[in-house]
Structures are given as C-alpha cells and as structure tokens.
Amino acid sequence: MTFNEQELVKGCKQRNRIAQKQLYxxxxxxxxxxxxxxxxxxxxAEDVLQDALIKIYENIDSYRGDSPLEYWLRSVVVNxxxxxxxxxxxxxxxxxxxxxxxxxxxxxxxxxxxQLQQLLELVRxxxxxxxxxxxxxxxxxxxxxxxxxxxxxxxxxxxSQYARARALLQQKLNKETRFDDGSVxxxxx
Amino acid sequence: MDPSGINNFEEQWxxxxxxxxxxxxxxxxENIEARLDExxxxxxxxxxxxxSKKLWLAAASVAALLIVGAGIWFSDSSKNGxxxxxxxxxxxxxxxxxxxxxxxxxxAAAQENTEAxxxxxxDNVEPTDSKSVIKENNQTLTSATTSRENIGxxxxxxxxxxxxxxxxxxxxxxSDIARxxxxxxxxxxxxxxxxxxxxxxxxxxxxQSNILAKxxxxxxxxxxxxxxxxxxNELDIHMQxxxxxxxxxxxxxxxxxxxxxxxxWAGIGxxxxxFNPDVQLKKTPQDFSYQALSSRKxxxxxxxxxxxxxxxxxxxxxxxxxxxVELGLSYLQGNSSYEGGGYLINSxxxxxxxxxxxxxxxxxxxxxxxxxxKFNNGALYVDITNKVSNxxxxxxxxxxAGFTLNPDKKLSYSLLGGxxxxxxxxxxxxxxxxxxxxxxxxxxxxxxxxxxxTTGLRFNYRLSSRWKANLTGSYQKAISSGxxxxxxxxxxxxxxxxxxxxxxxx
Numbered sequence: 009m010t011f012n013e014q015e016l017v018k019g020c021k022q023r024n025r026i027a028q029k030q031l032y033x034x035x036x037x038x039x040x041x042x043x044x045x046x047x048x049x050x051x052x053a054e055d056v057l058q059d060a061l062i063k064i065y066e067n068i069d070s071y072r073g074d075s076p077l078e079y080w081l082r083s084v085v086v087n088x089x090x091x092x093x094x095x096x097x098x099x100x101x102x103x104x105x106x107x108x109x110x111x112x113x114x115x116x117x118x119x120x121x122x123q124l125q126q127l128l129e130l131v132r133x134x135x136x137x138x139x140x141x142x143x144x145x146x147x148x149x150x151x152x153x154x155x156x157x158x159x160x161x162x163x164x165x166x167x168s169q170y171a172r173a174r175a176l177l178q179q180k181l182n183k184e185t186r187f188d189d190g191s192v193x194x195x196x197x
Numbered sequence: 198m199d200p201s202g203i204n205n206f207e208e209q210w211x212x213x214x215x216x217x218x219x220x221x222x223x224x225x226x227e228n229i230e231a232r233l234d235e236x237x238x239x240x241x242x243x244x245x246x247x248x249s250k251k252l253w254l255a256a257a258s259v260a261a262l263l264i265v266g267a268g269i270w271f272s273d274s275s276k277n278g279x280x281x282x283x284x285x286x287x288x289x290x291x292x293x294x295x296x297x298x299x300x301x302x303x304x305a306a307a308q309e310n311t312e313a314x315x316x317x318x319x320d321n322v323e324p325t326d327s328k329s330v331i332k333e334n335n336q337t338l339t340s341a342t343t344s345r346e347n348i349g350x351x352x353x354x355x356x357x358x359x360x361x362x363x364x365x366x367x368x369x370x371x372s373d374i375a376r377x378x379x380x381x382x383x384x385x386x387x388x389x390x391x392x393x394x395x396x397x398x399x400x401x402x403x404x405q406s407n408i409l410a411k412x413x414x415x416x417x418x419x420x421x422x423x424x425x426x427x428x429x430n431e432l433d434i435h436m437q438x439x440x441x442x443x444x445x446x447x448x449x450x451x452x453x454x455x456x457x458x459x460x461x462w463a464g465i466g467x468x469x470x471x472f473n474p475d476v477q478l479k480k481t482p483q484d485f486s487y488q489a490l491s492s493r494k495x496x497x498x499x500x501x502x503x504x505x506x507x508x509x510x511x512x513x514x515x516x517x518x519x520x521x522v523e524l525g526l527s528y529l530q531g532n533s534s535y536e537g538g539g540y541l542i543n544s545x546x547x548x549x550x551x552x553x554x555x556x557x558x559x560x561x562x563x564x565x566x567x568x569x570x571k572f573n574n575g576a577l578y579v580d581i582t583n584k585v586s587n588x589x590x591x592x593x594x595x596x597x598a599g600f601t602l603n604p605d606k607k608l609s610y611s612l613l614g615g616x617x618x619x620x621x622x623x624x625x626x627x628x629x630x631x632x633x634x635x636x637x638x639x640x641x642x643x644x645x646x647x648x649x650x651t652t653g654l655r656f657n658y659r660l661s662s663r664w665k666a667n668l669t670g671s672y673q674k675a676i677s678s679g680x681x682x683x684x685x686x687x688x689x690x691x692x693x694x695x696x697x698x699x700x701x702x703x
Contacts, residue, residue, distance in 0.1 A: 023237070025230070032226055037218035044219055051607045054225055061229050066236070119209045124217050131214070146207040147214050174206065 013077050020068045028065055035078065036061075039085045044128055045143050046089035048136070052096075060088035086148060090158065093140060122184070130180050138173035145170050224661050231662030460515040465508075466669070466698025472505035472531035474589060474679065474690045482554035482685070484541055484576065491539060491578040495551045498538030500587065500688075505531045507593065509696060521599040521611070529619075531589040531690065540583060540629040543576040548629035550585055556626065556634070559685045560642050585629075589690070590622040595651055606659075613653040617673055619690075620646050641681060649675040649690070660699075669696040 016034070019027025039060065043053035064084050071080050119127060131139060144150045144158070145166070152170070156163040478496045485495040507530070513523030538551030549557075597615030621643045624636040638645045653671030660666055671694055679688035 025233075028233070029226070032229070036221050036225070038216070040221040040225075041214070041217040041219045045214060045217075054222065055606050057221055057225055058228055058232070061225075062232055062236075065229075065233060119213045122213070124213070124219075127210075127213050128217070128219075146210045149211070177210075178206075 014073070017068065017071060017073065017077060020065060023065075031064075032061065035081050038078070039081060041124075041128070042082060042085045043089060045131055045147065046086070046093065046140065048132055048139075052092065056085070056089050056092045059092070060085040063088060082148075086144070090140070093136065119181075126184065130177060130184075133180070134173050134176055137169050138176065141166055141169045142173035142177070146174075224659075228659070228662050460702050461512070462515075462665075462700045462702040463510070463512045464667070464698050464700030465510050466667070466696040468507040468509055468527075468669075468671070468694040468696035470505045470507060470529075470531075470692050470694030471502040472529070472533055472589070472690065472692045473502035474500050474531065474533050474587060474688045476500045476535060476552070476587065476679075476686060476688045478538075478551065478555055479685055479687055482551060482558050484549060484554050485538075485551060485578075487576075488578050490580060491541065494578075494580055495538050498535060498551050501534045501536050501584070503532035503534055503586075503588070505529065505533075505692070505694075507694060507696070509698065511595070511700075513599070513700075515601075515604075518604055519601050521601060523595075523597050523599060523613075525593070525595045525597075527593040527595070529589075529591040529593050529692075531591065531692065533587050533589075534584045535587045535626070536584045537582050539578055539580045541576040541578055550583065550629040552585060552587065552626055553628045553634055555686050556636070556642065559680060559682060560640065583629075585627040586625070587627070588625045590624075592620040592622055593649075594618045594620070597651065597653075599655070601657075608659075609657045611655040611657065613651070613655060613669070613671070615651055617649045617651045618646055619649055619675065621679070643679055644677070644681055647675055647677045647679055649673045663702050665700050665702070667696075667698050667700060669698070670694075671696065 016027055016031055020031055036057075040053065040057050043056040043060070044050070047053045047056060064081060067084075071077065131142065134142060140159070141155060144155045145152065150158070152163045152166040155161075155166045159166070477500075478498065481492045481495045485491040507527045509525055509527040511523050511525030511527075513521050515521040535552045540548050540550040541554070542548045595615055595617040597613045599611040599613045601609050601611040603609040621638045623638070624643060625633050626636075628634050636642055651671060651673045653669050655667050655669040657665045657667045672692070673694075674691040675689045677689075679690060680686050
C-alpha cells in the first residue's frame, strides 16, 4: 500500500477519521502481531491493541516526526502491553533463577521452516516473565539494563529470565524440528 | 560462532517476528471507532501530557523564571522612575502655560494634557532627551496622573499644602521612595530653575508647590508602575512562551469531569434450569390419615427437580463504572415431579395420590373443586413409590444490582444480586388416575405473587461496541411459601439455571 506518512500523521492530528482508518489499515496487522506476542490469549491481545490505538489517536500530537512513525507506534503498543501485564499482575516478582547462556549460544539453527503461527505459539507458551523479557530483548532489541528499568527488576533477573526463555525455546524448537522433518540435528541440549 | 549473525538466535527470531503481521478482527476497528466517537462527543480529550509530572516541573520552572525576571525588572524600575518623573516635570509646562483650566475640569483636562504632553514635549524640552524619554514612558496612565496633579497645583494654590502634607507622610513612611524623591526634587528644582525665565508668571511659591506636587507624582508613578503591566517590548521571549505552554483556554475547556458511564441496554436470553418447588406436606392429608401406614408414609414424599426453562428479557442501566441496575420480565416453565407417598384406591376404583389429596384439603373452602371425600372408609392404600409430574408456570420480575469487573474489557464479569417477584400463572399435577389437574391463580390455592431472592454470576463477552453475549449462572430461592395457607402444604421453590443471552447497548 502506498501512502504518504506525513499526510497520514497530519490527518490523524486533525482527527480525520479516514486518516485514522488508513493508519489502522496500514499498521494494524503489525501492531496486532506485537500484541499477540506479549499476551497469552487473543482476547487480551485485542484489548491491548484497542487501548494502544486509542492512545495513539489521542496522543498523535506528541509524535514529532523525528523517528519513523512505525517506531513510535510500536513503542506505544509495547508500553501499553506492559501496562496491561502490570494491571493483570502478570509481571510479578521475577525470580533470579540460575540460568546461563553457556552451551546453548551460537548453535547453528534456522527458523525458516516454521510458520509464523507456530513461532508465536512458542513465544506465548513461555512463562509470562520469560515471554515479556524475550520479546523486549530479542525482538524489540532493548538492552537488559533498559528492560530492568522498564519492568522495575534487576538487570541480573532480566538476564537470567532471558536465558531461561532461550533455553525453553530451544527445547521446544528441537522437539518441533524433529517432528517436522525427522532430523535430529539439534538433539543435544 | 557465526559472525555474520545470520544464524544468531536473536537475529533469527527478530527476523521472523519483528515484521510479523496478523490481521486483527473486524470488531477491533468498530470498537475503536465507537470509543473515538464517544470521546469526541465528550468534547476535547484531556491530553495526557496534562497529567505528566514533567509538565508541572516545567511550569514551576517557568513560574520561577517569571518571579526572578520580575524581581530584576522591578529593581531596574527605580531608574525608569526617574525618567518618568522627568517627563512629568516637563509636562508641567503645558498646564503652566494654559492656566485657564479649573479644578472641576481636571479630568477632561487630564486627557487633553496627556495628548499635550505627547505633542508638546518635543517642543518644550531638549529634543534629544525628550524623544527617548517619551518613547520609553508612553504609558498613558503615568502621564495622565502626572498631568492631572500638575493641573490641580497650577490652578488651585490651596492644594499645595495638601500635597505637602501627603508628601511628608509618604516620605516618612517609605524610605525607598524618599530616596527617589530626593533625586526627583533635585531634578525638578533644576527644571524649575531652567524654566523660570521661560514662564515669568510662575512665582517661587508656585515652583515650590510644583516641586512638592512632583514628589507626590513620583510616588504615584512608582505605585502605578507596581500595578501597571510592563511594556510589551520589555518582555522576554520566555514570558510570551508561557501562554503557549499553559494554554489557559485549554484549562478552561478541559474541566476534569468524572467520566460518565451511563449506558442503557436491553437483552434477551434463554435459561435452561433445574427447578424444584420443594413441596412439603406439613400434615398428612385427611384421606390418608385414616390408616396408620398411609398416614406415616404420606409425609415421606418429596419433590424432585425437573428440566425447566425460562425465557428472559431484561433492561438495565449502568450507573457507574462498575455498578448497574437491571429489571427483567421472564416466563418460567418449572417442571418437577413429586415422588413417594403412595396412593389410595377405594371400592369404586377411584384413586388419589398424596399431592392431589393434599391440594384438595388445601382447597377446601375455596373454589377449587377437585376434592375427594370417598377415601375415608375402606380405601386401599397402595404403598408404592410413584412419581407424578408437578409443573408450574410463573411470570418473573427480577430487580437486580450488578457489580462488574473489567467493565471496559472484552471479557467482563458481573456479580448480580436482587429480588424477584414471581407471579403464579398455573400449576399442573398429575393425578393418580393419570389426569392432569390444573390449578390457576384464580383458584386461590397458590399465592398470586411470592418473593424470591436471586443471585448470579455473569460473563459478558463484547461482540461489538453495541452487542454483548452473556452467560449467566443464577440461583433463585423463594423466601415466602408458594401456598396461601401453609397448614397442609408448604413450598419454597428454588432454581439453578444457566442463561444464554445477548444484549444491546444504547
């Protein structure tokens, strides 16, 4: 879809419903995928998406255009999702579990064989804390110190939760891979 | 190790998920649109930045800047005061030369003189000084005050003493001003001297009074300075910015009003239920009491719940974020059975079971004509666990209060509680003969209305901005007997049901 981002933002700032709908049409899918990643079920993801979009439309004036619109939209959605988790008390005190990245890093693997739905499902099956930190670190690209600040946890907790998330995902991937093509290349863990 | 990062764990996941897209369901946009409409109906949305602490800090620092700025500005004002007095002094030339003014015409003259100051000053005083001075002090108020006072002095001598006394009080009371006054006096003296040759009609007394008057003028001018707004060209940029920042009109518009939650809805539903009339025999029916066995066995019978249903309609209003009140109208078909008690057969092969016999007893004296009086002698009691149907129809009117959790979310939960008026429509019992005996409200056996307490838990699922589907588990229990007279029979029907329904919000 071709669109002029500046025009779109301008329209949204004028509370033009057509522009608002266009923004939704253009970015709604990607933003919904983010919501799905951070929540456990579709109904929650829909709630987060709705809340986030309302925030976006109401606060579009604070978008100054100094970064691409999509970045701004994504950050609003991620923050809304985190707030939602906080409200739902999903982000409880995260334990500083003893997980390290030793032995599972840098192994050659690919996700090319997986469907998006499968991958989303794998992420959503993670324990809530792991899921959130995995999303923030691996997908959004935040650093552990930033995550610690965002979630009000220690940096060590963020790291260990991430390591756990990674280990769990690796485990699940190995299982899935064996089912898919019968290969055992990632058998050892 | 993969330096290219292609096989890197995070890189792989990021590639797979960061650009992922999943089409959201249609209802999302409809809901968003409804919420946007709702917000725009409520007027301008209160911007979130208004609640931000940062903004308040910024506002506080601007206010601090203003205070400091004002302090600096006022500390400079003593210098300005001197300049202003120079104008005042120079302005005296006009009234001195135009002596026709009277004190009564002061006000009008003051206005004229204000203009006169502006126009005459360049002619009457040194051109270099006057222009800059006039420019700097173009405040009409100061000039007007100055002129008026001068006119007063020049036209009415007697006012000199008054001015003098004022001046001395002022001088005693305000040492700061006194300092300025001194400067003023000196300057005025110079001025008076320099002007003397030009206006020979003015006596030294006059000059003295002028000087005194000017002392007061200077005081007034300073006092007015304190009140008057500073000239625009003296405002710093940040002072202008203040208006942008605070948006005073936004404050006026964006009154923080509590969000209104009033919402009306109407709904329909179907409730499969388990209904138990809980009919109990308080004493053995008359015909059964003649025999010891039947007398004993008759009261052991009990009601059993049957599969029932209710057709429900309800309307409600949401009165706050969480609370709502609802009214309803339902038709309840309550099916049950009555088990045990055996039955009696007389010599004419007429039979009666416990329930119908008890009803016959209860109906004595009423218009109900189903009484049997042929079992008092020689009737055979058959002790068999028979089961007869006992069905009821009620019209129900519930009034319930609801407390909703998660009210604005897709899935919300309501706790309900209230009272229900059950209007008796009819009752059908199966007689021993297999016939159905129907009792109407008009037969005056059953109470035409009895109260029940009701409570329930409801799950609401938002389908769209207007429609919600709900699933309600409810329990109802009569708090008064279903029978008019509870001497023979008593009934406290209760019901468990799960209602499926939809509702539409207006």
